[in-house]
Amino acid sequence: MSDNSALTPQEVADILKIAKNTVYELIKRGELNSYRVGRKVRVDSKDVEEYKNKTKSLKSNTQQTTIVKDQWRTPFSSEELPKSSSFVICGQDIMLDILSRYLQMHPNGVQTLRSYVGSYNGLYNLYLGNVQMATAHLWDGDTGQYNIPFVRRMLPGTSSVIIHLACRLQGFYVLKGNPKGITGWEDMKRKDITIINREKGSGTRVLLDEHLRLLGISSKNIKGYERESTSHLAIASTVARGGADIGIGNEKSCMQVNGIEFIPLQTERYELVIKKEDIQSPPFQAVLEILRSQEFRMELEGIGGYDLSEIGKIIAET
Template identity: 75%
Template sequence: MDNNTALTPQEVADILKIAKNTVYELIKRGELNSYRVGKKVRVDITDVNEYKNRTKSMKINPSAVPDNLNANPAYVQFYKEPAQNSGFVICGQDIMLDILSRHLQMHPYGVPALRSYVGSYNGLYELYHGNVHMATAHLWDGDTGQYNIPYVKRMLPGVPAVIIHLASRFQGLYVAHGNPKGITGWEDFRRKDLVMINREKGSGTRVLLDEHLRRLGIPASSISGYGRESTSHLAIASTIARGGADIGVGNEKSGQQVKGIDFIPLQTERYELVIKKEDIKKAPYITVLEILNSQEFRLELEGIGGYDLSELGKIIAET
């Protein structure tokens, strides 16, 4: 396409894969240059390309990443410029966040969203340091029996935050179909005849396991396979299904997607969104809250299944 090509708002929308109303909002906010020919709005292709390049996530040279991030490869992979300079960043791993990002981009008052696929603990760390706009968490505290609130208080010290409920999900154990090893619960991690595969440090699932091991007095060093890590529920379930391990921790929904896996439910977890309180009345955040409470978003998640959405969009705590 010629660099001097003039585009209609609909043509811009087709290129960017967004709604035409969103194009008008970008123009109104001064994020996309335009001009008028009579009563018609036109946008040069060069301005569209400039907008795309400006909102792309950056490729990071590991040597340029701050020293405190180099210790964790997950930070190197998803590290971006501070949030105010890198687009609207939503941190977390569940597929519902991909759906939320799409709704946010298509909303008349929405913004293009970037996704950072790191676990709950690391997500809160990034939120505290201003590298993401929103983080999700499903972090269970073994002392209080609460999800998320104790961690938000500890990991965002001095930073008032709002916790918004997304969904509840079953967490439990993945075992081979038919449960040939007769596994029933957390106590089975004492057994010497079982080999596990673990989630990565910082994930809510890893924290859940470690808290139960602490409460039961089971040393992590005594568990075969404890140090072998994978970064998704699907990868854990797949490894067990093909005989690479006997046991792993994950959620019910992901286990249902892998043939040859049985799921042993152990507890209901709360998956929640964390936002700094100072941001809650800013335009993109208001739009997110509107989406979370919309019928369209709820129906799409209900169609996927595997979530308890009875408290979707409810503010459950302020810290």
């Protein structure tokens, strides 16, 4: 990046590997400098670099509730890890940013750091003790279940609790009007289809790979399979500008991009995973109280795109 290049909020989100809505939150809180060109928001690349450098040097007693680290991949290096007293929540959905804000204000709450990694990497780091909470939407093709089989495999010898957050629709993003007549997973066999993929470790990538496995489709025969993007919005944007015929993501994100049609495929379960030994401690009890509160639920309903009928319910103990 040149020092004076102007970036759109979506380009900033792609660089930091966060949601575009989080970029707007950072701008609103004054943590990331921006300016307007007419009605459009722009951010200088040098300000993005300054923000990244600033968050790298933050101490555990900072007043900032969100830390974005573009290096956070599994496993964390010792230099990248927050201090052991930090309370870290893994996951990419904006509801976790809202949960962090509520948790900071709760009488029994705690300052919260956010790690924007996918489901697989989040569970792995929960097992290692690097984070306190991880979210997951991992579908197991053999059982048809979400999350429980993965938690049992990835947290061996560790008793854990799975708490339901929301159900979300997952499906294909295609151009408006669906010019190629795409209907489902079998279309991945077609030679005239190009996709844009999510990164390894994300729940969406696992969903695709499980369906390909069950259908006996080799990823080597799919155009665009190796091309990755790290957010639903970036995936939808790629399809909208003709960079791919199919992207996979949730319905909520698709609604924010013009020129995109959504083909629903299945309802996914988005859930929170914690170690059972922690659940009685005050911050974790505060999380349960927040999730079950009317105020928190109403804020999520205002955003839309969630089925919250079971929010806060303990689904399983492993």
